[in-house]
Amino acid sequence: MSKPLIIVESPTKVKTIQKYLGGKYNVASTVGHIKDLPQKELGIDVENGFVPNYVTIPGKQKVIKALKEAAGDTQDIYLAPDPDREGEAIAWHAADVLQKKGRNFHRVLFHELTKSGVNEALSRPESLNENRYKAQQTRRVLDRLVGYQISPILWKKVKYGLSAGRVQSVAVRIICERERAIQAFEPEEYWSITAHLKAGNPPAFEARLAKYKGKKFSIPDEQTAMQTRDQLADSEFTVDKITRKTVRRRPYPPFTTSKLQQDAIRKLRFSAKKTMTVAQQLYEGVDLGGETVGLITYMRTDSTRISAEAANEAKDLILQRHGKDYALEKPRFFANKNRTQDAHEAIRPTSVYNSPEKVKPYLSKDQFALYQLIWQRFVASQMAEALIDQKNIAIAAGDYLLTASGSTVKFPGFLALYQSADDTAEAESKKREGQLPEMSEKEQLALVQLEPKQHFTAPPPRYSEAALVKELEENGIGRPSTYATILSTIRDKGYVELIKGFFHPTELGFIITDLLVENFPDILNVDFTAQLENDLDKVESDEQEALDLLRRFYELFEQRVIAAAEKMLSVKGVGLPTGLKCPECGREARIKVGKNGPFLACEGYPDCTWSRNYIRNEKGVIEPVEPSEQAAEGETCEKCGRSMVVKQGRYGEFLACSGYPECKHTKSINAGAPAKSTGVPCPREGCSGELMERKSRRGKVFYGCSRYPDCNFALWDKPVAKKCPECGASYMVEKETKKEGRIIKCAQKECGHKEPAA
Numbered sequence: 001m002s003k004p005l006i007i008v009e010s011p012t013k014v015k016t017i018q019k020y021l022g023g024k025y026n027v028a029s030t031v032g033h034i035k036d037l038p039q040k041e042l043g044i045d046v047e048n049g050f051v052p053n054y055v056t057i058p059g060k061q062k063v064i065k066a067l068k069e070a071a072g073d074t075q076d077i078y079l080a081p082d083p084d085r086e087g088e089a090i091a092w093h094a095a096d097v098l099q100k101k102g103r104n105f106h107r108v109l110f111h112e113l114t115k116s117g118v119n120e121a122l123s124r125p126e127s128l129n130e131n132r133y134k135a136q137q138t139r140r141v142l143d144r145l146v147g148y149q150i151s152p153i154l155w156k157k158v159k160y161g162l163s164a165g166r167v168q169s170v171a172v173r174i175i176c177e178r179e180r181a182i183q184a185f186e187p188e189e190y191w192s193i194t195a196h197l198k199a200g201n202p203p204a205f206e207a208r209l210a211k212y213k214g215k216k217f218s219i220p221d222e223q224t225a226m227q228t229r230d231q232l233a234d235s236e237f238t239v240d241k242i243t244r245k246t247v248r249r250r251p252y253p254p255f256t257t258s259k260l261q262q263d264a265i266r267k268l269r270f271s272a273k274k275t276m277t278v279a280q281q282l283y284e285g286v287d288l289g290g291e292t293v294g295l296i297t298y299m300r301t302d303s304t305r306i307s308a309e310a311a312n313e314a315k316d317l318i319l320q321r322h323g324k325d326y327a328l329e330k331p332r333f334f335a336n337k338n339r340t341q342d343a344h345e346a347i348r349p350t351s352v353y354n355s356p357e358k359v360k361p362y363l364s365k366d367q368f369a370l371y372q373l374i375w376q377r378f379v380a381s382q383m384a385e386a387l388i389d390q391k392n393i394a395i396a397a398g399d400y401l402l403t404a405s406g407s408t409v410k411f412p413g414f415l416a417l418y419q420s421a422d423d424t425a426e427a428e429s430k431k432r433e434g435q436l437p438e439m440s441e442k443e444q445l446a447l448v449q450l451e452p453k454q455h456f457t458a459p460p461p462r463y464s465e466a467a468l469v470k471e472l473e474e475n476g477i478g479r480p481s482t483y484a485t486i487l488s489t490i491r492d493k494g495y496v497e498l499i500k501g502f503f504h505p506t507e508l509g510f511i512i513t514d515l516l517v518e519n520f521p522d523i524l525n526v527d528f529t530a531q532l533e534n535d536l537d538k539v540e541s542d543e544q545e546a547l548d549l550l551r552r553f554y555e556l557f558e559q560r561v562i563a564a565a566e567k568m569l570s571v572k573g574v575g576l577p578t579g580l581k582c583p584e585c586g587r588e589a590r591i592k593v594g595k596n597g598p599f600l601a602c603e604g605y606p607d608c609t610w611s612r613n614y615i616r617n618e619k620g621v622i623e624p625v626e627p628s629e630q631a632a633e634g635e636t637c638e639k640c641g642r643s644m645v646v647k648q649g650r651y652g653e654f655l656a657c658s659g660y661p662e663c664k665h666t667k668s669i670n671a672g673a674p675a676k677s678t679g680v681p682c683p684r685e686g687c688s689g690e691l692m693e694r695k696s697r698r699g700k701v702f703y704g705c706s707r708y709p710d711c712n713f714a715l716w717d718k719p720v721a722k723k724c725p726e727c728g729a730s731y732m733v734e735k736e737t738k739k740e741g742r743i744i745k746c747a748q749k750e751c752g753h754k755e756p757a758a
Contacts, residue, residue, distance in 0.1 A: 002026065002072030006108070006122075007094050009081035011726070011752055013113065016285035016292040017080075020115040028070040030081065031727060031751050034060045035093040037140065042148050050141055050550045054093065059727040059748055064097050076104050078125060083109035083344060084300050084481060085136035085540070092133045112350040113285050113294025135540035138549060142166055142532065145554065146523060149561050154512065158571045159593045161712075162512065163493060167478045169516055170529045171486050172495045174471060175463055176505045176513045183620035185459035190218060191225035192455060195402055196448040197237060197395070201437040204448060207395050207402040214401075225452040228400075235398035237445040242393055249386040251414035253304035253334040254346035254378045257480030258473040260299070263377075265466035266421035268369050272465050272484040276300075278370045279347070288362050294350055295359065296374055300481040301344035304334040306378075310348055314382040317352045326384050326413065334381070348378040380418035387411040391436055395445065406436035421466075462502040476530030507598045507616070511571060511591065519564040522556060575601060578622050584610045589624070600624055639665040678703060680719040680731045683747075687711045691719050720744055726753035 003026050006017060011029040018027050035054040037043035045051040056064065071077060079094055081087035088107075095105045106125035110118060143166050150164040193209040209228070211217050219225045255263070257276075264275040279299035285292040311331030318327040334346075349371070356372040363371060387410040395402040409415065415423070439445075463471065469483050478486055490496050495509035505513070517524045532553070538544035569576065575590030582589050582602040589600045589610075600622070602608040612624040627647055635644035637657040644655045644667075657663040676693040682705040689707035704714040717733035724732055724746040732744045734757055745754035 002074040004076040004078060005071050005074050006078045006080050007067065007091075008110075009087060009090055010280075010284055012281075012284045013110075016113055016294065017118055019292055020118045025078070026070050026072075026074075028067055029063075030067070030090055030094055031060070031063050031753075033057060033086075033090055033093070034064060034097065037144055042144065044141055044144060046145075046554065049547055050554070052137060052141055052144075059724075059729050059751070062728045063726075067094065067098060071098050071100075071103075075102060076106065078106045078108050078122060079128070080108045080110055080121070082300070083111055083298055085132055085139070086481065088129055088132040089136040089140075092128060095128065110298075111345060112297045113283060114350045117294070117350065131540050131542045134546045135536050138539055138546045139536055141550060142553060145557065149557075150516070150520065150523075150564070153561070153564050153568060154515070156565075156570075156572075157568050158511065158515070162508075164512070164516060165489065166523065166532075167482065167529065168486055168489050168493070169513070169524055170477055170526060171468065171472065172490050172505065172509050173513050173517065173524050174477075174526070175468070175490075175496050175503045176510055178460060178463060179505050179510075180620065182459040182462065183616075183618065187456040187458070190220060190455050190457065191222065192453050193219065193225065193229060193232065194451045194453065195232065195237065195395075195397075196451065197404075198446040198448055199239075199437045199439045199443060201439070203435060203437055205404055205406075205436050207393070207404040209400060210403045211401040213399050217400075222452075222454065225454075229450050229452050232397055232400060232450055233447070235400065237402075237447055238396050239439050239441050239443045239445065240394040240396040240401070242391065242439065242441055244389070244391050246410060247388045247390055249388060249413070249415070251332075251380045251383055251385070251418070252377065252420060254306055254348045254381050255374060256302045256304060256346060257300050258302065258469050258483060260347055260374070261469050261483060262466040263373060263421055264370060265464065265469070267373065267424075268366075270366070270370070272469060272487045274366070275370065276484045278366050279374075281367060282371055282374075286359070286362055286367065288354075288359060293354070295354060295371055297345050297348050297350060299347050301347060302480045303336050303344045304346045305336055306331075306333065306345050306348060306381075310345075310352075310378075311382055314352050314379050317379065318383055322383070322416065325411075326416070328382060328384065332382055346378075347374055349375045352379055376418040380414040383414035383417060384411075386413035386415045393436065393439065404436060408435075462504065464501050464503070465498070468503060475526050476533050477526065479533060507591075508593070511576065511593065511598060514576075515568060515571075519568050520557075520560050522560070575603065580622060580624070582608060582610050584608055591622075637663060637665050638667075639663055677706075678719050679721045682707070682711060682713050683730055684711055684713045687713065689713075691715070693718075715747075717747075719747070724748065724751060724753055727751040 003024065006021075006025050006027045008014060008017065008027065008029050009032060011031055014027045014029050021027075034057060036057050037052055038055050039058075043053045043055075045053065077095070077098060079091035081090040081094070091107055105128060107128050108121045108125050110121050146166040147163060151162065154162040154164060195207045195209070196204060197207055198204045209217065209219075209232070219228060260279065261272045261275050264270040265272065270278070276299065279296065282295045283297070283299050285294045308331060311333070315327055315331065352375070356368065356375050359371065360368050388407050389410045390407045391405065393404040395404065461467070465487055468487065472478050472483060472486065491498060494506055495512060496503045496505050513524070522528045535544050535549050539546050539549065571591065571593050575592040578589055578591060578600070580589040580600070581587070582604065585602060585604050585608040587602055587604045587608065589612075590603050591598055592601045593599075598614075599611055600614045601611040612626070614622050614624050617623055635655060636642065637644055637659065640657060640659055640663045642657055642659040642663065645658050647654055647656045655667050657665045678691045678693060680691045682689040682691055684705070687705060687707060689705040689711055691703045691713075692706050693701060694704050695701055702714055702716055703719055705711040715733065717735055720732045720734055722732050722744065723730060727746060727748055729746050729748045729751065731747055733747050734742065734744055736742050740754075742757040743754050744757050746752070
């Protein structure tokens with residue numbers, strides 16, 4: 001009889017687990033999901049209880065065959081995909097394809113990939129968790145209903161290929177609303193007055209004007225500022241009151257997924273996606289000189305719970321390294337907000353004795369940076385509180401009151417090891433404020449200088465990746481495992497751009513958001529989306545029936561879909577109103593969407609053919625962009641022999657005869673440009689083209705189908721005419737990485753196969 005089989009999700013875990021178990025088990029991987037809803041149809045029986053029709057994912061037939069061969073005639077299969085909802089779904093689908101009379105399936109949860117962690121999980125197998133699977137399946141059904149029933153309406157009304165998502169569309173709405181708040185913002189002038197003062201003891205210090213006759217005081221303009229300055233200049237400055245107190249600061253809990261992403265974005269300049277990729281590597285195992293060790297616990301969690309063993313290990317290390325003043329008498333534990341996810345611990349090192357300096361030689365630069373962040377945050381969570389001495393000085397000057405404040409670290413405690421991005425920013429601010437001298441109440445102070453300064457109120461800031469993750473978390477939008485995907489998807493779809501670290505909605509993002517908010521106000525509502533997330537948690541905890549949730553959702557959603565199909569404004573046809581007049585005929589210029597994105601066109605088309613690209617100014621006002629003409633060097637008109645010029649049209653730049661309107665000859669700006677064949681057939685089903693190397697307008701190389709514009713399939717990575725040996729995908733792609741050099745990897749995202757380039 002075959003050995004018991006352990007099935008994991010990622011192929012990189014296979015060798016790690018085999019080393020730990022010494023040949024007692026066979027180990028195989030599903031390479032991600034093996035089943036999903038069909039790609040080209042809804043795949044949900046709405047009329048009969050929303051039953052999903054799961055099919056084998058294209059390319060996964062070989063994986064399933066390999067799993068069956070690995071199982072052989074074994075009686076016991078241990079299903080060990082990741083310990084979350086997605087992993088539970090993979091476990092259920094693996095059990096489904098390997099079902100056999102007399103065979104037993106056990107669910108094991110590897111919260112950490114260490115020898116002890118693996119053996120402990122295997123010694124305490126569980127049953128498959130039906131409620132967790134139902135929660136994942138319900139989420140998948142909800143997402144499919146929204147995506148597959150709204151997206152076709154957008155194709156018809158706006159542009160083919162657009163998509164809507166239950167969570168991603170809410171994230172885009174949040175970004176659009178912030179941008180409109182910025183556009184609508186009107187700055188207001190105000191002034192501050194800073195007094196530079198000297199006491200009997202050095203150093204000199206600064207105090208800011210705060211009150212007039214005991215009330216808060218604001219200075220609206222320069223005239224008031226100068227009058228106030230003159231009155232202060234004639235006043236005596238006296239220390240009115242000194243307040244001292246010592247503040248205790250508790251350390252932060254160990255990382256949850258969202259907090260890890262926020263700190264890594266701000267301190268390490270990682271993206272949310274990169275953070276999760278590197279964390280996955282640390283979780284799945286790193287070769288530490290011949291022994292593969294999972295360095296951190298599972299990295300998708302919103303729990304701050306830690307085991308007593310881990311806390312005590314940290315306490316021992318702190319005693320050794322920092323002494324008893326920094327150690328706790330008993331472990332510190334943190335309360336959880338979300339009880340349904342408490343099966344996981346917080347993100348922590350699997351052993352604090354794998355210190356960053358010890359493992360650094362075996363890690364890449366990115367792996368080390370993230371591991372150090374996780375290790376320091378966890379160890380700091382078990383250290384003594386910091387003690388901060390704060391001193392506030394109230395200074396009287398006639399009817400005015402000024403204030404100065406300062407703080408010093410009396411005892412650093414956990415701050416000796418870890419400071420968040422906010423701590424670092426606060427420390428820099430305190431440095432700029434300077435130190436306060438020793439003073440006594442009623443002491444007379446010498447005025448050195450009065451400094452009036454003009455300010456303007458600032459608009460709300462745009463969202464950075466860290467700020468958007470925080471916003472999503474605080475509003476209950478999505479869950480820890482989805483944040484990185486959300487941020488990637490909204491950029492990939494072209495609804496937002498990340499410019500200098502901040503999200504800006506594109507014009508397409510505005511258009512789609514406005515249409516969806518008008519026609520699907522519930523789906524785009526933050527509170528509604530957050531409540532759905534809570535309901536999914538209740539499905540997992542068996543407090544909510546999945547079918548009741550789906551019926552309640554679909555009853556309203558179906559009505560919205562029917563109404564939108566009929567009433568949603570057609571941007572293709574009618575266009576969005578702008579209030580602008582067509583300069584040629586006086587009718588309204590409207591926003592339409594073409595192949596190259598939004599543009600302005602006269603509502604009188606085809607009688608009036610006026611059209612322009614447009615931009616929005618800083619207030620969001622639409623401004624048409626007049627086309628510029630420049631000579632196309634070396635290009636002459638094939639019809640009349642005149643020179644050709646470069647013009648800007650609704651689909652981008654093109655060449656046109658300078659003799660227009662007598663000669664109306666035009667041609668593509670890339671006409672005649674060489675396109676180099678890659679030898680890879682276009683992978684789009686039903687297409688007979690092949691992928692060709694081309695250049696974009698900005699000169700960047702990409703690979704597009706030779707049948708364009710009939711087929712618009714394109715890649716940035718160079719395709720390679722080789723089948724993936726892991727999943728059978730028809731082609732692979734070539735990439736260059738700093739760590740691995742030039743490699744060839746599978747084009748299918750869910751398959752992690754890669755190999756050195758020849």
